[in-house]
Amino acid sequence: MKGNTVFKRSYNQCLRRLAAHDIGAALPSESDLAHTLDVSRTTVRAVLASLAETGIVSLGTSGRVLVRHPVEADYFPDMQTLSAGAAVERRFMEWILLGDFRAGQLLNAAELARQFGTSTTTIREYLAQFQHVGLLERRPNSAWLYKGVTPDFATEIYDVREMFELRATRSFIELPDDSPPWRELDAIEAEHRALLANIDEEYRRFPQLDERLHRVIHETSNNRFIIDFYDVISTLFHYTYRWNRSDEQQRNTVALMEHLDYIEALRSRDQRAIDARCRKHLRTARATLARSIEFGPFRSQPSPVGVST
Amino acid sequence: MKGNTVFKRSYNQCLRRLAAHDIGAALPSESDLAHTLDVSRTTVRAVLASLAETGIVSLGTSGRVLVRHPVEADYFPDMQTLSAGAAVERRFMEWILLGDFRAGQLLNAAELARQFGTSTTTIREYLAQFQHVGLLERRPNSAWLYKGVTPDFATEIYDVREMFELRATRSFIELPDDSPPWRELDAIEAEHRALLANIDEEYRRFPQLDERLHRVIHETSNNRFIIDFYDVISTLFHYTYRWNRSDEQQRNTVALMEHLDYIEALRSRDQRAIDARCRKHLRTARATLARSIEFGPFRSQPSPVGVST
DNA sequence: AATCTGTTTTTAATGTAGAAAAAACAGCGC
DNA sequence: GCGCTGTTTTTTCTACATTAAAAACAGATT
Incomplete structure (x- = not known):
């Protein structure tokens, strides 16, 4: 289905902001946070709900209030904060440009999906984009050709x-x-x-x-x-x-x-x-x-x- | 699932070739046809099976033989011989460049899929390709922006x-x-x-x-x-x-x-x-x-x- | 040995489903 | 009116399922 990387990234960003707040200080409004984090209010609410559950913020008399400062363990691992597409882009570039991969070789979408831990849909979408870098050529109904940095x-x-x-x-x-x-x-x-x-x-x-x-x-x-x-x-x-x-x-x-x-x-x-x-x-x-x-x-x-x- | 446009296109191409043959003449071998039609032998076999069923060719004593010349009605409509992706490309270009569509408008993938009679997957793949023409801009987790021929x-x-x-x-x-x-x-x-x-x-x-x-x-x-x-x-x-x-x-x-x-x-x-x-x-x-x-x-x-x- | 055809195995194309995120809606307090 | 929050509706993202097509395999025929 769909990964919740936007949520995780926003959560981490939010924690970083809270680190600068004083204990007991009121948080900005939801729409405010949505704007500064550049996500929808829906996501902000999910983050706030999660923060309340963890006990980092709580609902005071007049809005949300910071209860304790976040510690290292509260953050999600950085790796999980990249969208599936962006993650594939990075891993693919590293794999193709830093790995043992020669001009003229053929790529197999299913295999890549397995190796990168995503679905073929995501792989395909990324490979299609990558054509324009001039390093890949699509052969319809067949594999992708790596043309190589020659x-x-x-x-x-x-x-x-x-x-x-x-x-x-x-x-x-x-x-x-x-x-x-x-x-x-x-x-x-x-x-x-x-x-x-x-x-x-x-x-x-x-x-x-x-x-x-x-x-x-x-x-x-x-x-x-x-x-x-x-x-x-x-x-x-x-x-x-x-x-x-x-x-x-x-x-x-x-x-x-x-x-x-x-x-x-x-x-x-x-x-x-x-x-x-x-x-x-x-x-x-x-x-x-x-x-x-x-x-x-x-x-x-x-x-x-x-x-x- | 998957459209059989390759089959249809090959079928039509095959009919066009047969039009030049004499009645009773033997057809080329499967691998031969596969090479000239630029498809796999699997597809050629499907085409030949279909031709046999329609009664255009039949299995003579020494291989396949042309029974009757194809007529107009034997061909698949040209429209069906484009792959889903190519069909979307054409319809999309016509829609965006010839239709009533203004710079700054947002595109809705689901809507397009409905209008073009394909799945959102196909639409998405095509829109992603289309970015590099410089007319579309992707906004993650949101709609596509048409930048317009300005x-x-x-x-x-x-x-x-x-x-x-x-x-x-x-x-x-x-x-x-x-x-x-x-x-x-x-x-x-x-x-x-x-x-x-x-x-x-x-x-x-x-x-x-x-x-x-x-x-x-x-x-x-x-x-x-x-x-x-x-x-x-x-x-x-x-x-x-x-x-x-x-x-x-x-x-x-x-x-x-x-x-x-x-x-x-x-x-x-x-x-x-x-x-x-x-x-x-x-x-x-x-x-x-x-x-x-x-x-x-x-x-x-x-x-x-x-x-x- | 080479080429042809019949069969089986892989792989790519593409529709569908379900979760995440955005957007729209609605009521409330000021 | 304006901004805030709670709720509902859309829409995108991505895993997965299914079919078309390719590729590999294998026996048969010349």
């Missing part, structure tokens, strides 16, 4: 990425200096310098910063296709990044410097300079991905499940 | 289209003159001239020719993202084309001429000329879409309410 794939995705990012810089430099994206760029630049100053310790923070820089640029494009495509890139790189950890600090340092050059070019608002710096950085990133593909995913835990040839 | 949408889709098509011309002109895409271009050009010579009668054939030209160019890109995107464009335009039929012949004539210029530029392999002609044509096409949006879909199915003006 050199061809890298070329294709980077060709599009370059077009889109260059285009996005055009809209970026149209914005006034005091617009939110430029403010964000200031912050990003500052973080770059901070990170470079302490690169030996913190070089692992690079991917998160990289994502932030490229995303703020893409988002100014105001183009849903460009932004959606960046979501694909972002997800993908989150996983392929782990394939090759050799020279990681060295590579991140280079990329950070390229970012600073790129940012400087953006500030100059000189299209030619921007194109040059952007292209240069993406060339480096493309080469990094190409190397990662040579390495391939770690073979730490080969799983023979759901595989056929 | 001027913004037109701008966004054409911005990407222009980038992609220009990029595709780069790979196109790399190919040798005698490669299949250039052969196809020759054929397309010839059809353009033939159509222009008889434009008064045949101007309605333009969309099909337009699709052929742009597709052959996009496909040489060898980039799955570019090709997938052209599928989106192609589907979309197939429907929005019907929104505005004023000056149709005039508009098609202009577009055909622009195509010929574009083709000429491609032959010259001069990038600058190609860019100019391609951009010019896409500008025209973009303006046509913009005009269509002004007209909107509210013409094909006049509302049953009130009197005509």
